[in-house]
Amino acid sequence: DTAVSQTPKYLVTQMGNDKSIKCEQNLGHDTMYWYKQDSKKFLKIMFSYNNKELIINETVPNRFSPKSPDKAHLNLHINSLELGDSAVYFCASSGTGTYGYTFGSGTRLTVV
Amino acid sequence: GQSLEQPSEVTAVEGAIVQINCTYQTSGFYGLSWYQQHDGGAPTFLSYNALDGLEETGRFSSFLSRSDSYGYLLLQELQMKDSASYFCAVSTGGFKTIFGAGTRLFVKA
Numbered sequence: 001d002t003a004v005s006q007t008p009k010y011l012v013t014q015m016g017n018d019k020s021i022k023c024e025q026n027l028g029h030d031t032m033y034w035y036k037q038d039s040k041k042f043l044k045i046m047f048s049y050n051n052k053e054l055i056i057n058e059t060v061p062n063r064f065s066p067k068s069p070d071k072a073h074l075n076l077h078i079n080s081l082e083l084g085d086s087a088v089y090f091c092a093s094s095g096t097g098t099y100g101y102t103f104g105s106g107t108r109l110t111v112v
Numbered sequence: 113g114q115s116l117e118q119p120s121e122v123t124a125v126e127g128a129i130v131q132i133n134c135t136y137q138t139s140g141f142y143g144l145s146w147y148q149q150h151d152g153g154a155p156t157f158l159s160y161n162a163l164d165g166l167e168e169t170g171r172f173s174s175f176l177s178r179s180d181s182y183g184y185l186l187l188q189e190l191q192m193k194d195s196a197s198y199f200c201a202v203s204t205g206g207f208k209t210i211f212g213a214g215t216r217l218f219v220k221a
Contacts, residue, residue, distance in 0.1 A: 031207055041197055043155070043211040055207055090154060094207075100145050100157030101209065 003027050006091050006104035013081055014112055021076045021107045023091030031055075032074040033092040033101065034066060043090070049074055081111045114138045116212035118200055123218045124190055132185045132215045134200030142203040144176050144183045149214070150196045158185070158198075187217075195219045 004025045013019055025032065033056075034046040048056035049068040063079045074091060088108050092101040116136045124130040134144065143162040147155040161167055161176035161183060173186040187194055197214040204210060 035211075041149075041214045043199065043214075045208060045210070048207050050207060099143070099160035100147075101155075102157065103154040105154050 002105075004091055004093055004102050004104040006089075006107050008107060009105060010108050010110075012110045012112065015081055015083060017081050018077070018079045019081060019109070020078070021089055021091075021109075023074045023076075023104055025072055025091075025093040025102070025104075027093055027095060027102060029093035029095035029098075029102070030071055031094045032068065032071070033094075034074065034076050035090045035092060035103075037088040037090060037106070039087070047074075047076075078109075081109075083111050085109060086111045114202075114204070114210055116200055116202060116210060118198075118212045118215045120213070121216045121218070123220060125220050126190055126192060128190050129186065129188050130190060130217065132187075132198050132200075132217070134183050134185075134212055136181050136183075136200070136202050136212075138202050138204050138210060140204040140206075141178065141181075142205055144174070145201040145203065145209070146172075146174055146185045147199045147201060147211075148196050149199065155199060190219050192219050192221065 006023045031050045033048045047066040052068045065077045068074045088106045090106045091104040094101050118134045145160045146158040149155045159174040166175045171188045176183040199214045200212045201209050
């Protein structure tokens with residue numbers, strides 16, 4: 001019954017590798033987001049999709065590429081991983097007429 | 113630039129009342145939200161204020177003054193389980209929400 005689910009929960013990988021994180025929501029929300037939380041717990045928006053259309057694309061290296069096959073899914077692919085990419089990545093969703101975001105449980109990415 | 117300021121840490125005693133302040137400077141404003149995040153967990157939505165005044169939800173209340181670009185989260189009857197980080201966040205329009213750096217609340221017995 002998880003509202004926003006992300007996989008994997010933990011990801012440990014070597015520099016230079018390519019990895020993907022998947023997110024799915026069953027809330028019927030129209031908008032989905034990727035946020036990055038660094039070691040100081042600062043939450044920064046990366047991308048947002050509304051009905052599969054990219055609407056927010058913050059200053060993020062183009063090694064990061066989101067993809068939304070439908071409005072219930074938002075994936076994040078990262079190429080050529082760097083040490084500085086180590087963080088917790090949260091997927092979130094929001095719906096028209098509702099307040100606030102519902103976050104997934106996060107993916108802790110560690111690049112070694 | 114856009115900024116949200118909130119204290120980095122607050123400590124209070126179980127059963128007490130604590131207020132976490134947030135001041136913001138943003139290019140747009142649609143509303144102020146508060147989120148709770150326990151260590152290792154996900155942020156959880158607590159409240160949303162679009163208009164001036166106080167919103168109460170159980171032990172938690174949130175206040176907004178748009179003219180002062182200021183809001184606060186009030187936690188009453190503190191419990192140990194309230195120990196967490198609390199984030200204020202401003203919806204600036206265009207589906208964009210900016211988060212503050214978070215306030216770490218420590219509740220002592």
